[in-house]
Amino acid sequence: MSLYVMKFGGSSVGDTERMKRVARRIVEKQDEGHQCVVVVSAMGDTTDDLIDQAKLLNPEPPAREMDMLMTTGEQISMALLSMAIHQLGRSCTSFTGWQAGFRTESVHGKARITDILPKRVIQALNNNQIVVVAGFQGMTDDGEITTFGRGGSDTTAVALAAAIKADVCEIYTDVDGIYSTDPRIVKCARKLEEISYDEMLELANLGAAVLHPRAVEYAKHHKVRLVVRSSFNYNEGTVVKEETSMEQGVVVSGIAYDKNVARISILGVADIPGVLADVFGALAKAGINVDIIVQSGVQNGEADFSFTVSLSESEHALKVIENLRDHVPYREVNSEHNLVKVSIVGAGMISHPGVAAQMFDVISKQGVSIKMVSTSEIKTSCVIEGGNLEQVVKALHTAYNLDTDAQVFVGGPQDRR
Amino acid sequence: MSLYVMKFGGSSVGDTERMKRVARRIVEKQDEGHQCVVVVSAMGDTTDDLIDQAKLLNPEPPAREMDMLMTTGEQISMALLSMAIHQLGRSCTSFTGWQAGFRTESVHGKARITDILPKRVIQALNNNQIVVVAGFQGMTDDGEITTFGRGGSDTTAVALAAAIKADVCEIYTDVDGIYSTDPRIVKCARKLEEISYDEMLELANLGAAVLHPRAVEYAKHHKVRLVVRSSFNYNEGTVVKEETSMEQGVVVSGIAYDKNVARISILGVADIPGVLADVFGALAKAGINVDIIVQSGVQNGEADFSFTVSLSESEHALKVIENLRDHVPYREVNSEHNLVKVSIVGAGMISHPGVAAQMFDVISKQGVSIKMVSTSEIKTSCVIEGGNLEQVVKALHTAYNLDTDAQVFVGGPQDRR
Numbered sequence: 001m002s003l004y005v006m007k008f009g010g011s012s013v014g015d016t017e018r019m020k021r022v023a024r025r026i027v028e029k030q031d032e033g034h035q036c037v038v039v040v041s042a043m044g045d046t047t048d049d050l051i052d053q054a055k056l057l058n059p060e061p062p063a064r065e066m067d068m069l070m071t072t073g074e075q076i077s078m079a080l081l082s083m084a085i086h087q088l089g090r091s092c093t094s095f096t097g098w099q100a101g102f103r104t105e106s107v108h109g110k111a112r113i114t115d116i117l118p119k120r121v122i123q124a125l126n127n128n129q130i131v132v133v134a135g136f137q138g139m140t141d142d143g144e145i146t147t148f149g150r151g152g153s154d155t156t157a158v159a160l161a162a163a164i165k166a167d168v169c170e171i172y173t174d175v176d177g178i179y180s181t182d183p184r185i186v187k188c189a190r191k192l193e194e195i196s197y198d199e200m201l202e203l204a205n206l207g208a209a210v211l212h213p214r215a216v217e218y219a220k221h222h223k224v225r226l227v228v229r230s231s232f233n234y235n236e237g238t239v240v241k242e243e244t245s246m247e248q249g250v251v252v253s254g255i256a257y258d259k260n261v262a263r264i265s266i267l268g269v270a271d272i273p274g275v276l277a278d279v280f281g282a283l284a285k286a287g288i289n290v291d292i293i294v295q296s297g298v299q300n301g302e303a304d305f306s307f308t309v310s311l312s313e314s315e316h317a318l319k320v321i322e323n324l325r326d327h328v329p330y331r332e333v334n335s336e337h338n339l340v341k342v343s344i345v346g347a348g349m350i351s352h353p354g355v356a357a358q359m360f361d362v363i364s365k366q367g368v369s370i371k372m373v374s375t376s377e378i379k380t381s382c383v384i385e386g387g388n389l390e391q392v393v394k395a396l397h398t399a400y401n402l403d404t405d406a407q408v409f410v411g412g413p414q415d416r417r
Numbered sequence: 418m419s420l421y422v423m424k425f426g427g428s429s430v431g432d433t434e435r436m437k438r439v440a441r442r443i444v445e446k447q448d449e450g451h452q453c454v455v456v457v458s459a460m461g462d463t464t465d466d467l468i469d470q471a472k473l474l475n476p477e478p479p480a481r482e483m484d485m486l487m488t489t490g491e492q493i494s495m496a497l498l499s500m501a502i503h504q505l506g507r508s509c510t511s512f513t514g515w516q517a518g519f520r521t522e523s524v525h526g527k528a529r530i531t532d533i534l535p536k537r538v539i540q541a542l543n544n545n546q547i548v549v550v551a552g553f554q555g556m557t558d559d560g561e562i563t564t565f566g567r568g569g570s571d572t573t574a575v576a577l578a579a580a581i582k583a584d585v586c587e588i589y590t591d592v593d594g595i596y597s598t599d600p601r602i603v604k605c606a607r608k609l610e611e612i613s614y615d616e617m618l619e620l621a622n623l624g625a626a627v628l629h630p631r632a633v634e635y636a637k638h639h640k641v642r643l644v645v646r647s648s649f650n651y652n653e654g655t656v657v658k659e660e661t662s663m664e665q666g667v668v669v670s671g672i673a674y675d676k677n678v679a680r681i682s683i684l685g686v687a688d689i690p691g692v693l694a695d696v697f698g699a700l701a702k703a704g705i706n707v708d709i710i711v712q713s714g715v716q717n718g719e720a721d722f723s724f725t726v727s728l729s730e731s732e733h734a735l736k737v738i739e740n741l742r743d744h745v746p747y748r749e750v751n752s753e754h755n756l757v758k759v760s761i762v763g764a765g766m767i768s769h770p771g772v773a774a775q776m777f778d779v780i781s782k783q784g785v786s787i788k789m790v791s792t793s794e795i796k797t798s799c800v801i802e803g804g805n806l807e808q809v810v811k812a813l814h815t816a817y818n819l820d821t822d823a824q825v826f827v828g829g830p831q832d833r834r
Binding site: 016019020023050053054056057058059061062064065066068069071072075076078079080082083084086087093094096099120143145 | 437476481482483485495496500504537
């Protein structure tokens, strides 16, 4: 007998028919002799519908009241799924985030978990109940309802799995697992049997939407064995764990891309100590996330540097820099928007020198110029023109021996919460 | 400065436009220098939509999970209304039932309030906040979410008004107040300026849907000054309070009717001691509410008796009696379904003998036969054929001097939760 945490995203419980299928899936797991704790997201479009209603009443609704509103989405899912499980003749108890013992810091919209006191969950398991928990939500010590932000239900599942010492945390979604790259671009993308936490973390951070980076971080920290698999079929998924048995010749595990990239360059900045700190301090203060930073050498007491931000934040970033002009003298600022970041990720890169060089070579052989580069121990990212994305991803996929013979067909949009 | 509890029913907050109007109404009250605690029901059809979804998954959903589901309706209303109030530039905090301190017994679907600990409500008021509370819900000492059943939000409002010692509890609905009878039947029905708790209790129990009997009972017990008024205009409503200044010649305050009536008669029952207790004990055990009971005299050691139940429970009641046959011998059972109960209510009946006799006289002059009668200190009810309802109510309304010259126009269905 194993203890499973099973997380189902919004599209897996998108309507009552899907809800019934999920209920059967859970009951099958129990029939195999296992204990089941289920974490569930809001049904399909519920979250968007609630946001739309809120915006009609207040274009900038207070974060506290948004949390009050949004948490009802998961509470509805949780109660309905519990009813569907009862209908199959099983005992089942649902819990809101606060009932399941999720305590958080006092921040609305993106609270971090401070503690989990899963007493009621464990009691219910001991009474042979299936337990259904609302994802994405918790409570502060003052009894305020909070939410975890994007990917919050994944985090609920992983954190709960750690707290109740579950054997496995299964993330059910609408794809079969983690792929070597986006199967919508590369038809012969390969489903990975397993991947390490670190690789998954890089992939998640680099734009692979299947798992939220925060949930992966939590899993890594608490050594929770994660399985990503489809709620629509019984295919084996991808195991995310500490160490993976390195396949022969596989240096790169996956290729990720991010279309949400803009480059900003500041030219002719006076090379005064502290200038970089001033610029990036101001951007941080404005809540803008900076990704890659590249500084060229100093000439005639002036330096040029470039950095990337997400497309949606680029206008804001330009304004921040405009406002700095009196304080930080520079000659010129320019920006570029039609860019993408392509990244190769693989734990094997640590022991295989020259992987980055090979990447540059593959890209240049496609006649594509590399605008910026960023590296870490297990990933290399290149910023290129957006129009070259598909061609470059395909070429890299082939170059790193990731192609399979099989073609992958992907359904709807992936669960994101 | 007065402390107001203002309760808005589901039709008053049926869509975002209505929600905005309610928000303005609350802000106006604050502008007059008052403190406001608002109790809100689920928006329009939300409750029915949730029930429909539940039934698709489980025709008999567990009561606990239904409470989990249903309470989201009020939580959505509460958060949205709070956002609308913020949009008008006011500080506002919303609370779920459990956050507002409603403690209940451990019964799902119709829990009674055991205690109210409104610490957070009072704190928020002291910080000059408008407070919005989700109606209809509370929590057990074990942290289980419960609901109060039909009329639950009225009960929330009245109970909270008592707990925080509010000066007035205003029930906003889609009619202008309490009427002498249903204005949909009698166009010249009169809006009452005031009515006593006892009269209101009888009217509510007898089918007037504007206020739930339980809320009236609570108001009477805690002497909460209630005002029933429209959320769609600024007309004065009806004040419900302990003593009313009796108007000259007004003996009967209101006429109520109930279309949900079935009569069951058991004929030729052996007159053994305990027979009545056996029959009505069995019905009570089956959860069937019996209203009027009439027993005829005993002849030849056999008795006949009749009683009324609600139409929807009559089939079930007949089955219960069928099953009793071995235990309680009787000759025949029959039933009648096309019936209504018409009632006159008035505190003045105590000091004016002959009011009931006058009622029988009015009805018989309409050529309508009375099938059953029931009386209390301040009401008399007659069961008649359903087809005669309108004619009889109009005749009684005129006979007791309740007609006004004005015609009343009534909008949509009344708030029922």
